Amino acid sequence: MIMIAEDPTAAALLAVVPCYPVPSSGGSPALDALRGSRAGHGLAVGKDGVMLILRRPWLALDAPVTPPIAAYLPYGSIGSPKADLRCGLIPGEHLAAILDHFRAALPNEAAAFILWNETTNTFAVDFPAIDDATPTRLVYRPPVCEPGWHMVCDIHSHGRGPAYFSATDDADDAHATKISLVIGRLHDPAGPVMAARLCAGGMFLAVPRSPFSGDNPCSLRAPSATIFPPPSTTALSESCSWDAVETERKC
Template sequence: MTADPRDAAIGVSCPVVAVPRFGALEPHASGQRMLLARNGLFVQMKTPWLDCTTRVAEVGMHLPYGAAAEAITFAFGVIPLGLLERFIAAARRALPNEAAGALVYDARSGALRLAMHEAIEVGPGHVRYRIEALAADELVAIDLHSHGRLGAFWSGEDDRDDQGVRVCGVFGNLDRERPTARFRLALNGLFRELPHPWAVEPDGALLA
């Protein structure tokens, strides 16, 4: 380990932990840490609203460590469908332009609320917006924006904007009765696609 205090600070903010093969893994209190396991390299993220462990790389050699398992848990449970429907209604009122908003998590109550962002510059293919001031115990958990009459997809601009730790959702085809949508979890530049109420499995069942 280097004696440089900057490296020490990085090690505190994002430690690397070998997964025990025989004992129990020490619980993760908060923040980000990397888990080196026999089945890959995992990132574990813990925030007031998220507890997530996901693999970021496979390991091509046999390591003497324990195995890690992927899991994503939201403190608020599932994303409330009613709040998403309210965002869709607001986005439809903004047609043909795009719209942006967020589901804000209250760490005291454990509840989410919808906040629509004030548009600074907006058109059918873009939106720049101002985020309202949040209370001390509030965090943006789910970032939402629309693509107007276009389909739901992740643009290069979305990839640049969707940084930090949050769920991101985009709705498209808002001129249709049933919009298209895509959701993903952003973990400091790593993206994991998520199921959502508008995704339909081959047997026709809606994903929760």
Template sequence: MILASHPTAAAVLEAVPCYPVPPTGSSPAIDALRAARAGHGLIVGDDGMMLILRRPWLALDYRVTEGPECHTPYGEVGPDALTFRCGPIPAVLLDDVLDHFAEAMPNEAAAFIVWNEVTNRFHIEFPKIDAATPSRLVYRPPVLGERCHLVCDIHSHGAAPAFFSETDNADDAHSTKIAIVVGLLGDPGGGPSFLARLCAGGMFLTLPGLPFAEVADAA
């Protein structure tokens, strides 16, 4: 079946497909979407519509709407699910990032956590800074090597509290990554503070905690 007569429109629909959930049995198309190394699409069931997003380091199933009011002969999309395919990020890398942020005080600073899917190891990339003040940061993101993926985009607010600004929202709107803001650096009474979210499909999903863990194989 041809979904669109215009070749560009057809390519878009092929790149981001939408599949109904069968009422019984399985769907090879949905199974392939869930098993993909990278890509995304939508599935529609009688309990709503779900975004299926895959990156080499991430697997996200997230319901974006509740079920339709009309009757549909479809099955259920199922529960939300989030898996970091890359595994936990070594906590020692967060320590190194915080040390870097402390050295940059009182100015803001930034760092990226990158995962190499071939070696299954993480490392830090520090961007080229064009301008930095206690309230503003202009930088150039690093150029990533082959099979390397940006997992975490971290920046500091210096001594100010951690929050996502309108500039952050605009920068993150078209990205798939974990974004973290660090605030209250140098505050002996309560710092540092953290806010973390997953940026995916134009959405900002709050994370309950930081994606770092004490692991034996630290980079």
């Protein structure tokens, strides 16, 4: 067998993030194993582009990362994109508790995390230690999760300001796998506004609906316009599926 890389470190990295061509007919045990894994990620290369396949205990994501390949390839299709919450929707009462906490912190910004236990299938809210908080600046530390616990959402407020992702947020989220939420206009009688995105594989993916169950007390900002790839409808599954996976290019 020909080695893919001579350098042992490079070979180890390629083994952790494999790249598999999609066969033109029949199944692919390698891709099936990747899609069925508890945790891991890799790439599927097909005649219609390249798909990021990312798995975490709480998330199953298939997201296109390129347009269809112009060259002829004797490969099959990468399939439909999807973003399934293996953990299910987050109970709405957790969002209510977070909003109460954020309002109590006004005029300063505040933060919260949603954690999920894969053994008990339960969620918990973690209010982190705050190093510095003002109406326009927030420095906080993420939790160190115990075995079996996973961080699903990283949430912070913009107090009375609008909900948006700053350059600091972009830097913080660049290498994480999580749902990132910003909640603003907490003083508004019409209700607060929430910006949401799924951070995965170095990309920011727009989410078209709230990850919380029940009536959402926040107005969800429209997802950022998709630059590439075009919006697609996800396939439904037994776990909770968002309605679309859209990629926002980071400049």
